Amino acid sequence: MALLTPDPTGTTPRPGGEHVARVRGHHRSFGDVHVLRDIDLDVRHGEIVALLGRSGCGKSTLLRSLAHLDPAPAGEIEVNGRTGVAFQEPRLLNWRTVHQNVALALLNGPERKQRFALAEQTLAEVGLAEKLDAWPLQLSGGQAQRVSLARALVSNPSLLLLDEPFSALDALTRIEMHQLVIELWRRHSMAILLVTHDVDEALALADRLVVMDGGRIGRTWEITLPRSDRVPSQPDIARTRAEVLVALGVKPTPPNPRRDPVTGELGPSNHQPAKRGAA
């Protein structure tokens, strides 16, 4: 049975229940290939869940089901309220301005003036108030991804779905985007489901980490520390990081003793090669 609750009109009130999304027994095949098997997943109101897994394990397929982008979902998929989606590529319309790109996400919603006012407000939230009239091709990769975030947020979703939205960005821009996501999450009281390959990104952003393996949900870690305390609690984070990597099939890294370049012996060395001509 497919139980879908899309909200194209944007009129569904915020639900009082515990879960913003609830998936039960979801499976998905493409021809003979079973990509998702018997998936159960809950996303609670206001939490950030990171979905990790090796390439091809079915993360994007699950996210597409939650975003109502899959025409053939199987099992029970219930989403309370609106969803917004941002993908790895910004997917902007190059023949529309930044302002128009964001306003278009509200096409089935309020009247034109309000659509553009909401788009302007959301673009200001992502730091692009000055770029309303810019064309997508005039933007940097980070700016384009901010527009994509604004487009996902403008309808005030209760569940923001992010499919590796920062993986193509440079490291510094990625850190800025993480800070932006946390700011937006605080302001918009929404839940976020983040698909990522990056364990450190997941640890930096998520309240809960879910690992997928072979089309199934595997282990889950609750990050119980308040977000503000997360940075000082490095031992907990390091342990979870190591466990997640093992769950992803990455062998634990052995200690990395330095091999003395001259003697070949293992262990830290302050050996300085002798200067030419020294006695």
Ligand SMILES: Nc1ncnc2c1ncn2[C@@H]1O[C@H](COP(=O)(O)OP(=O)(O)OP(=O)(O)O)[C@@H](O)[C@H]1O
């Ligand atoms: N429309 C489709 N038709 C046929 N096969 C598909 C389709 N969409 C996805 N698949 C297959 O389903 C599997 C899972 O794809 P999916 O994109 O969900 O994986 P993923 O975990 O998100 O991978 P990545 O991390 O590399 O993005 C892959 O083998 C993919 O080839």
